[in-house]
Amino acid sequence: MNAVIIEDEKLVAREFAYKIAEVDAEVRIVETLPSVKTALRWFGENAEPDVVFADIQLADGVSFEIFQKFQLSCPIIFVTSYNEYAIQAFKVNGIDYLLKPVDTDDLSKAIGKARMLNKAKNAMPVDLQKLMQALQQPGTVLKPNYKETFLGNSRSGWVPIKVNDIAFFQYDAVNFMVTKTNDRYPVDYETMDQIEELLDPSQFYRANRQFIVNNDVIQSVKSLENSKLILKLKSPHHAIDVDISRQKAPAFKRWLDR
Template sequence: MNALIFEDEKLVALELIASLAEVDPAIKIVGTVGSVKGALRWFADNAEPDLIFADIQLSDGVSFTIFEKFQLACPVIFTTAYNEYAIKAFKVNSIDYLLKPVREDELRQAIAKARSLSQHRGKIAIDVQKLIEALSTPSARKPAYKEHFLGNTHNSWVPVNIADVAYFMRDELNFMVTKTSERYILDYDTLDQIESMLDPARFYRASRHCIVCIDAVQRVKGMANLKLQLILKAPNHQFGIDISRDKAPSFKKWLEQ
């Protein structure tokens, strides 16, 4: 399966390519373009790919412009941090919509769906139409994210509002730390489970061991090795969180959305 990538952040594109190689080595990346103009030139000189991975916000506009210029039949998997584009995204042959940072399990499911639909191309329009109708309902416009967690401390259960959480961390057990530095054990096996319940506009998976809330970030320091170091607001300012160089571009996009 040949795939084309629309992504204006080089390191984010490389991270996606690495994830694809891990998830499905049979996928061949035939090109990476970072602008609308670049994509239009690519389609003028090349045959349509089997699959497109598309960020919505490119360096010179939105990728929907590309689909208005070219009537493409191949499915599109959008990889972006912009929730508000979801409904329009599915109207242009999209088979999935993955929020950044893209999780490998969700990427694997999206690819499996693309392969399945490519064998039954006639069903794609019907499936997408049903998805558009589902996304158009009031309940779909605002995802139901977790509003509070039940923390364990000193043989007691304590309900904690999500607005009071600074970060989640893994240290043998999963912990929730509040903005006032209270620390609670959570009854979840993995951080992946916790991450799936959180609003991605407010919480970012900084590493395998930490999920941070945007409200808890005081500032971000650049480091010589192109990593980033998060300085949290007091009283959590002593807890250091590093962002790898590969994650730095997607983190910056999340921070400024």
């Protein structure tokens, strides 16, 4: 991961570079920029790095001037002795705000956050052809690309399951995918939130922390006295009851009654 440091004190910049190397040896410092003027020239002549570590108060101004001139898409981690700029920092793509002297654990978390953001950005390339069509036809809506197949883990390897054949996802110590024919497979996702983001929300509903349910397998909905809902699922899942809380019940009803 290529990085740029913006810091007007040479000794501070050098010590900070050493600290970054101790925290993450894969971060490569490609340039250290000592002023707003130098940074403006550098960003005008070079491709943006994967992450920027920026002090705020520089000898010839504040680093916000750089990011107002160049609207960078890479994460920016602000490293400063002043806490009054925090709100402004997050308006210019700042992902973290570290106060000097920088705590090693805080720096490690910030770098990890930058790495995750870059990974997500690289994993979702823009379809330029669709984008151009949308620009030419302002009424065109670009639909998100939801996952079509999930891989279930089995003793002999992986089993590909089409999304339309999935009855629900369930968290039970680990995350499971359960098919409409009641086959059950662990999936390689750490959280239900990650799975939810990959699914078409018009087809799947996050009922609670344990269940994401396919609309196709909902048999009926039972309303309890406390306004809580119980989803009854179609066979062979008829023995499973899925709770909908009183708070989520109105939103679920709107989702179901489309």
